[in-house]
Amino acid sequence: MIRLGSLGGYAFSGPRLLGGWTPPARPGVYAILYRPRPGSEQYAVIYVGHADDLSAEGLPFRHRRSPCWARRAGSRWQVHVAHLEVPGGNRPHREQITHELVAVYRPFCNEQQFDHTWRDEWIGGPPGAAPPERAAE
Numbered sequence: 001m002i003r004l005g006s007l008g009g010y011a012f013s014g015p016r017l018l019g020g021w022t023p024p025a026r027p028g029v030y031a032i033l034y035r036p037r038p039g040s041e042q043y044a045v046i047y048v049g050h051a052d053d054l055s056a057e058g059l060p061f062r063h064r065r066s067p068c069w070a071r072r073a074g075s076r077w078q079v080h081v082a083h084l085e086v087p088g089g090n091r092p093h094r095e096q097i098t099h100e101l102v103a104v105y106r107p108f109c110n111e112q113q114f115d116h117t118w119r120d121e122w123i124g125g126p127p128g129a130a131p132p133e134r135a136a137e
Contacts, residue, residue, distance in 0.1 A: 002043065002082050004031055005101055014082030015043055018069075019061070021081050023054035029097050030054065030083040032065075032109065034073035043080060045105035046072045050094040054083060068109035 002012050014021075015033050023030075032047035047065055051057040058064070061076060070076040086094055102110050 002033075004045065004082070004084075004105075005097070006104060010084050010097065010101075012082035012084045015080040016082075017077070018059070018079040018081040019077055021060055023057060023059045023083070024085070025053055025055040026085055027052050027089070027091075027094065028054050028083050028085045029094050029101070030057070030059070030081055031101065032069050032107075033080040033082060034069070034078055035080075038078075045101070045107045047107050047109040048098050048101040048105070049110075050091075050098045052091065065109050065111075072108055 002015055004010050004012055010029075012029075012031060018032065027050075029048070029050045031045050032049075033043040033045055035042065036044045046069055049057070058066075059081070060066070060079075061070075066076070066079075069079045073079045084097070086097065089097075101107075102112070
């Protein structure tokens with residue numbers, strides 16, 4: 001088991017070598033990892049995705065981003081995977097988890113990145129604060 005997310009909020013199964021993994025025919029979130037220092041127990045997240053059916057996602061090496069994973073890890077045999085089955089989680093929930101993990105880890109092989117920041121105007125700012133001024137449009 002590996003914990004990923006803000007404050008290690010999600011308990012993923014794995015990591016295990018991607019080349020020997022058979023994805024389950026179930027929905028889930030997956031993280032592609034590698035060891036930046038060979039022999040180390042630390043992993044770096046290089047891709048995060050989700051699927052309605054993990055077995056149809058093209059894993060291990062038919063996924064369109066798999067060449068990026070192998071380049072980043074040094075070879076396809078140094079790429080690892082961890083996955084999370086979200087009990088009762090539907091597609092929007094899996095997308096939210098994926099976006100959070102992309103914002104936290106900024107994975108090299110994800111084409112789309114997300115910010116993990118809050119702005120005061122999104123939540124109304126601190127109590128008693130005046131509303132922010134808007135720039136002229």
